[in-house]
Each structure stands twice: as C-alpha cells, then as structure tokens.
Amino acid sequence: MAVDPAGPRQSGQPRDGGYGEALFEPWRPGEGERIDLGSLTYDDTTRRRLLALGVGPGSRCLEVGAGTGTVARWLAEEVGxxxxxxxxxxxxxxxxxxxxxxxxxxxxxxxxxxxxxxFDLVHARFVLMHLPEHRQVAARLAGLLRPGGHLVLGDAIDLTTAAPPDSPYRLAMRAMWRALHTTIGTDVGWTPQYPRLLAGLGLTGVGAEVTVPPLTAGSPIAAFWLDTWKRSRPAMLATGLVTEDTLAVAEQALADGTAADLSPGLITAWGRR
Ligand SMILES: C[S@@+](CC[C@H](N)C(=O)[O-])C[C@H]1O[C@@H](n2cnc3c(N)ncnc32)[C@H](O)[C@@H]1O
Known part of the structure; x- marks a missing residue:
C-alpha cells in the first residue's frame, strides 16, 4: 500500500464499537491529554528499548495505533x-x-x-490488548518486517487484581478491566504470554521486560488512572464490582498517593525476523 504524502486516508472500515468510541469518546476534550499521560509515563522505557534494538537513522518504521504520536514524532525528529x-x-x-x-x-x-x-521496526503499544484478534494481528505485523527487522509490542500487565486484598483501589481496578472488556473487548490476561507468542511466530532474539511506575501523588500514572476511571465510570459501576462510595475512596487514595499498591505496568516484548 503506497502512502499518500498529502495526508491520511481510509483503509477498511472502522469496526463498530471498536476501540474507544463508546467509552473514551475521543471527540470530548481531554482524550489526547489522557493518552499523553500514558506516554509521559512510558515513553522513556519505550525509547530505551527501541534504541537498544538498533533503531537509527536508516530505519523505516511503522507505528501502529500511534495515538497522539509521541513515539512516532520522537523517531522522526530526534532519532532521525x-x-x-x-x-x-x-x-x-x-x-x-x-x-x-x-x-x-x-x-x-x-x-x-x-x-x-x-519495515525495519514495527511497534504497537497499548493496542493489541484491545483487540480480541490480537494473535492474528501480531502475526500480520510480524509479516510486515523486513529480514532483520524488529517487532516490538507493548501492552498493560496486571500484577495485582486477581488476588486479595479487596481494597477500594483493587476493586476499582477490577471493575475497570471488566468494563473495558465488556465495552471494547480489552483483555490483559494473556499479555504475560507475549514472549511465547512472538517465539511462536518464528521470531528470534525474543525478549521482554516489565515497567511498573510508582503510584505517587500527582504522578502522570495516577492522573492517567483517575482520568480513565472518570471516563469509564458508568461502565465500571455497571459491572457491579464497585460502588460509588468505594470508587470515591479509591480515587482519593490515588490522588493522595496512599493506595499502597502496584499500578498495572507495561510489558514490552520484542523479536527479530
Ligand atoms: C491506548 S491508545 C495508545 C496510543 C499510543 N500507542 C500510546 O502508547 O500512547 C490506543 C490507540 O490505538 C488505536 N487503535 C485501536 N484499535 C485500532 C485498530 N484496530 N487499528 C488502528 N488503530 C487502532 C486507537 O485509536 C488509539 O489511538
């Protein structure tokens, strides 16, 4: 598919009920800023990994589900x-x-x-976890690599909500994952399997790392979760896993930095063709 330098165009139809429209309402003010809070939290990790894998001035890169484009712009403007x-x-x-x-x-x-x-690099962060057909999409993305090119996939990893204690913070996080699942189809249960998934696609030099940002008061990640909970509030309450009162306590704990728990993290996994 040739790229039209004059601007974007459509390839296929957006999926009904696909990512975000129903829940995050990207046309409502603040959605770009919410995505940027995730970038502020994780761009350093992503940049370090891409540079370690040899991305440089000669590289041809595909940034999938680019969002507000912080990684794409860094590649174009700073890595060159x-x-x-x-x-x-x-x-x-x-x-x-x-x-x-x-x-x-x-x-x-x-x-x-x-x-x-x-491409020499195909990168997708916080995209495949929202796609029920993530295995097929990973295979498709691996098929877009030049020989020697790297596929780098990043998604959320949930290290806490499967187990007690049932603190307000964990109840809210559980409700959020359930709400994202029922509305978008999001599933982070499989993301620890990323290395096996990439190896199964025939990629070599497979590796993975996990970054868990601290939930300190006023941090970009605390603001990200507060904003995500705000936007998905009706869907979270509809799960029946959290009440208005519990959610308010969880929000206060996030705002104060007193949740005393782990944030969901970013798992980044890579492999070479
Ligand atoms: C959570 S945002 C992540 C944005 C960016 N990758 C980042 O890490 O900051 C997910 C992005 O993937 C896009 N997306 C979701 N499903 C997609 C699909 N099937 N094809 C293309 N883009 C998709 C959304 O529109 C959104 O911009």
Whole structure:
C-alpha cells in the first residue's frame, strides 16, 4: 500500500464499537491529554528499548495505533529515522504533527486489506490488548518486517487484581478491566504470554521486560488512572464490582498517593525476523 504524502486516508472500515468510541469518546476534550499521560509515563522505557534494538537513522518504521504520536514524532525528529508511518483508526491527534519523515495513515490494522509495506521496526503499544484478534494481528505485523527487522509490542500487565486484598483501589481496578472488556473487548490476561507468542511466530532474539511506575501523588500514572476511571465510570459501576462510595475512596487514595499498591505496568516484548 503506497502512502499518500498529502495526508491520511481510509483503509477498511472502522469496526463498530471498536476501540474507544463508546467509552473514551475521543471527540470530548481531554482524550489526547489522557493518552499523553500514558506516554509521559512510558515513553522513556519505550525509547530505551527501541534504541537498544538498533533503531537509527536508516530505519523505516511503522507505528501502529500511534495515538497522539509521541513515539512516532520522537523517531522522526530526534532519532532521525528515514521514515515513520503512523497508523491509527483515528488520526485526529496525529494529523497536526505530520510532515518531514512522519506520515500518517487512517487505517484499521484488523481490516483485510491492511498492507502498508515492509519495515525495519514495527511497534504497537497499548493496542493489541484491545483487540480480541490480537494473535492474528501480531502475526500480520510480524509479516510486515523486513529480514532483520524488529517487532516490538507493548501492552498493560496486571500484577495485582486477581488476588486479595479487596481494597477500594483493587476493586476499582477490577471493575475497570471488566468494563473495558465488556465495552471494547480489552483483555490483559494473556499479555504475560507475549514472549511465547512472538517465539511462536518464528521470531528470534525474543525478549521482554516489565515497567511498573510508582503510584505517587500527582504522578502522570495516577492522573492517567483517575482520568480513565472518570471516563469509564458508568461502565465500571455497571459491572457491579464497585460502588460509588468505594470508587470515591479509591480515587482519593490515588490522588493522595496512599493506595499502597502496584499500578498495572507495561510489558514490552520484542523479536527479530
Ligand atoms: C491506548 S491508545 C495508545 C496510543 C499510543 N500507542 C500510546 O502508547 O500512547 C490506543 C490507540 O490505538 C488505536 N487503535 C485501536 N484499535 C485500532 C485498530 N484496530 N487499528 C488502528 N488503530 C487502532 C486507537 O485509536 C488509539 O489511538
């Protein structure tokens, strides 16, 4: 698929009820800022890993589910890669930044015709966990690599909610994961299997790491969860796993830095073709 340097275009139809429209309402003010709180938390980890894997000025990169484009812009403007194609179903947060080595493409990576070329780096962060067909999508993304290229996949990893104690914070987190599952299809139960998934695709040099940011008062990650809970509040309450009162206590604990627990983290996994 050739990229139109004049701007984004559609490839396939967005999926009904797909990521975010129902829950996060990207047209409502603040959604770009919410995504950026995740970037502020995790971009250092992602950058370090991509550089360690040898991404550099000659690289041709595909950034899948690029969101507000912080990783794509860093690749284009600071690493100085040859080209970055930033793909998202919804490019409203990307378009203002396109230019130079950075191109955008409005496309659904699950659409049958999605084939944007071949790349030295294919990266997707916090995308596959929202896609029930994540195995097929991972295989498709691996198929977009040039020989020697790297597939790097990052998603949330939940280290706490399966077990007691049933603190307000854990009850709220459980309700959030259930709400994301019923509305979007999000599932983080499988993400610890990432290394096996990548090895099963025939990739070599497979590795993985986990980053868990501390839940300190005023931190970007605390603000991210508070904002995520705010946007998904009706769906969280509808799960029956948390009440208004419990949620209020959990929110206060996050705001004060007194949750005394682990945040969900980022698992980053990679492999080479
Ligand atoms: C949680 S955001 C993550 C954004 C960015 N990768 C980051 O880490 O900051 C998920 C992004 O993936 C996009 N997305 C979800 N499903 C997609 C699909 N099937 N095809 C393309 N983009 C998708 C969403 O529109 C959203 O921008």
């Amino acid at each position: 890669v040859a080209e970055v194609l930033a793909v998202d179903r919804d490019v409203r947060f990307l378009e203002p930044h396109a230019g130079g080595a950075l191109h955008t493409l409005a496309a659904d990576v699950t659409a049958p015709g999605f084939d944007p070329g071949r």
